[in-house]
Amino acid sequence: MKRKRMQLLSIPYVFWIIGFTVIPLLFVFAKAATSPEGDATFGNLIAIFDPVHRKALFLSIELAFVSSLVCILISYPAALIIKSSKIRNKKTLQFIMILPMWMNFILRILAIQMLISKNGIINHFLTAAGIGRINIINTEFAIVLGMVYDYLPYMLLPVLNGVLAIPDDIIEASKDLGADRFTVLTKIMLPLSLSAIGSGITMVFVPSMTEFVIANILGGGKIQLLGNVIEQEFSVSMNWNLGSGLSVTLMVFVLLTTLIFGRGDSDKGRGFVI
């Protein structure tokens, strides 16, 4: 009896997932498998092999990969520092780190645009100091910068939780047994926090790979990611079939990433919640 009532609680979620995930996905699949005239075709799925689309896909993967890597390189040392710090209230540190997420992400990207644009604030200071200018706006570098800025908290949180969850006893024990700091890091810390890094990668890589807004704002419309191609197919070219086909291909890559990096972190239950 009680269980039945509990099941009732899932009704809103079931409706939500059917209405906003399952049905739209079916539409996307249906569009992807047909031509604009309505005939069944594989053309929209094969379209990814078109040189222009392939290039956009590879660029998306490349930038997402670089962003994820930079996020790890920033997050992991930060997590180690927090773990070893004497500060008692580590929650406060964590809180400070996710503070940027309190602001809308497009606003943050626009702020970056202001900072790095040709006559932006950074160049203003650099010229005043006689150093010269940096020209990074409208480049791939600017896009990576934006992605890292936006998605860093998604890496930082799981990594921090993962590192903090490693019991101090284990580290003490390994030190007692003669492990130096490097061995502790590579043989104890990293393996024990691997699943946390994995879930961090999933949460940074996936949105980065499907990104098109950051690419538009910081890339000045000059750099075309697969997300931009899909957006163009839907909003300008109005070829929803091709757009859906490319979306499905992108979904496959997203799924692959989740399978590769997202393994095994659900059963560990590190209590990581956004």
Place this chain on the structure above:
Amino acid sequence: MKKTIAASLILIISSLCLLPGCGKSSSGGSLTVFNYSEYLDPEMIAKFTKETGIEIKYEEATTPEEMYTKFTSGAIDYDLLCTSDYMIKRLIDEGQAESVDFSSFENYKNIDPKFAGYSKSYDPEGKYALPYFWGTVGILYNTKQVKAPVDSWDVLFDGSYSGQIIMQDSMRDSFMVALKYLGYSLNTKDENEIREAAELLKKQKSDVSSYLVDEARDEVVAENAVMAVVYSGEAYLGNEYNPDLEYVIPKEGSNLWIDSWIITKKCKNKEAAEKFLDFLCREDVAEANFEYIYYSTPNKAVVDSMDDEFKNNPAVVPTDESVGNCEIYEALDADTTALYNDLWKEIKSE
């Protein structure tokens, strides 16, 4: 427990009724109006409702393509729609527009008769579209950095301002620049001419600082770029913010655009829709809308009563000779559109 469930159900249902559409108002009906964003003084909507009792549900979009997509998806039944010439043509061709007897309007006489000529390409008999704003596409440039006067598209392609120019992030507008520069019609369906234009745009890409739409003007104002391809309406405001900026319609010609209103076939209250269009033609309303965005108005009554400062500004009131080489966009056929799409993607991935 059961009571709580029942109570929460009632709560949910009653809150659903608060969503628009459930509680219909009883006044003079309502109209769903679809327009470009920031293209109409919101106070005029309030004024219309106050004068006629007709409620306006106002929806906005940024590009004609977005409008078309939303309109044809059928999720919302738009009664009135304001969009660009070639999209108007497409909607008329597809039988989506309702014919209107403009001569029955009290204020139609305010519209400059020359627009009947301009609009021939998309509304030959003049029975569907009501011109709302119009203008040209040209180059907005900074006279401090560009010493020689600009009068040709050449300045965008000769590499002299490499890395400092902004193109429109809009397929049609970017191709238009290249086609006109090459001396072709911007409505050409000749594949070779279009491919030649695409090659030119590809070659030009390394000189382009960025492809933008709405931000193009701001970037020139902030002096992040020396020149940009912009709509004439943007040029006026750009000059207000930065007096060093100058607008020119290149001598090779450009695009002359007219945004017009149509009443859609889905409209259930044509009388109210006509009232709204008539209202927009009224001098005080057209003037308020003009002063809201400073695009060129086809309303002769408003133009006649303008200050000289406006009248002599080609970005606000284009002269007949400056638009002599300009063409209005025609809707492209499916094959040409597909070619444009593919080439545009190639340019962007270069």
